[in-house]
Amino acid sequence: MKKENRTMSRRNFLAVSGTIAGSTVINPKSQIFAGNVATPKQSSGKIKVALVGTGNRGAGMWGGSVVKEYFDYVDYVGLCDHNPGRLEVGSQMIGANCPTFTDFEQMMRETKPDVLIITTDDDTHDYFAEKGMEMGANIICEKPMAIDERKIQTIIDAEKRTGKECRVTFNYRYSPHRAKIWELLRSGEIGNITSVDFHWYLDTSHGADYFRRWHRLVEKGGSLWVHKASHHFDLLNWWIESDPKSVYALGNLEFYGKNGPFRGVNCRNCSHTKECNFYFDIMRNERNKRLYVDNEKYDGYHRDGCVFRNDVNIYDKMAATIKYMNGVQVSYSLTTYSPYEGYRIAFNGTKGRIDAWIQESNPTTDANYDEIIVYKNFGRRQYIQLPQGSGHGGGDKLLKDQIFIPGTTDDLKQAAGVRDGALACLVGIAARKSINSKETVFIKDLTTIKPQEKKEYRKI
């Protein structure tokens, strides 16, 4: 991108960040779940929270940080993981001083939480969401909500049957850069959106990491079409403000897995460490060592698995054409072995175009802001610069503020429920099915959700 005319003055920077901050101000009326069903049962007024899955995300984003930063609003009453070692270490990292359980239903029976947070492997989310709601809790579920259409239907049905609610944590919606794009699209600056070009690049560090872990198996994470791209499809659904109608997709595995020049089981026990560009020394990271290496004896899970193992059965390059109910068409791709990590997106509209990109690793400039360019068909272009945030572009903290701090509003419609969680996954599930059948797959044929021309927002 050319740099002329876009040096950010301090005044512009503050003006832009002020707009974003100003649009998420606290209002004492809203609550975590609609219908006030999460009203705390305790006299302290704090919400009783239990968590299942004390791995990386559970111990960090939803554990330690919640205990430290949201202790005025939240009481941890129970932690669960089926790996007793990781439960013990995760519990120490979280520092909640509450009982721990390897038996989930025992935890639910004995602790009776208001809210259950689910941070287990993706293939288990449906079980914990359904059981959790049946046992009286509202749910905060990490993305992806579930990895196939049958599991998605289980959660839809359980929510209806129990009257409880499941919220899905699409932290990507909360980054100021993406929130600003949503505001620009709603402002009509580029007229009606007609098409979107969206290309996401995972690099040879973070991208490769998916092929080291349980994510490499379609039966665990639904493939990156669901595990990773559901983040991207949720952004599209939210930005376009309509439901996806149909998907046609292509994909292949041609870099990792069976394509590697050699292979081992995991990096620590491999004879190819010297010649392998993907050698990963897990022992250099104390947190990874404590969470995973020290607890391999319980479940045999290698966090530093070889990216070239023959059992990798997910795609490493993917492309899809997605049609929306309001007529918008999307050209999407995901590449997993790029020299840099980030994305490029363009919205084409009847009055102009929005271009935006993020380069998260290996950046070509040392700018400390992210940029959006708004082009008018017959006018001047506008450069908008936003401060960079840490923790998924600043999204993690804003998401937790909205979930835990009473009275936080949802002006940008960022709160996502089961319908949003389902539709994001269903695009990826449809893509998988399309690759297998070589045909266009329709979202309406997958679950009881009927796609709408105008997106239904979740109310909080």
Ligand SMILES: NC(=O)c1ccc[n+]([C@@H]2O[C@H](COP(=O)([O-])OP(=O)(O)OC[C@H]3O[C@@H](n4cnc5c(N)ncnc54)[C@H](O)[C@@H]3O)[C@@H](O)[C@H]2O)c1
């Ligand atoms: N929103 C985001 O940006 C984001 C980022 C990272 C991870 N995540 C999501 O968080 C979830 C956890 O990811 P992670 O990186 O922490 O994985 P992880 O492997 O580090 O942790 C998962 C934990 O769940 C436990 N577990 C698995 N099955 C279980 C069962 N049946 N009963 C009890 N415990 C069980 C495992 O032992 C492990 O401790 C995933 O769904 C992932 O998609 C989301």
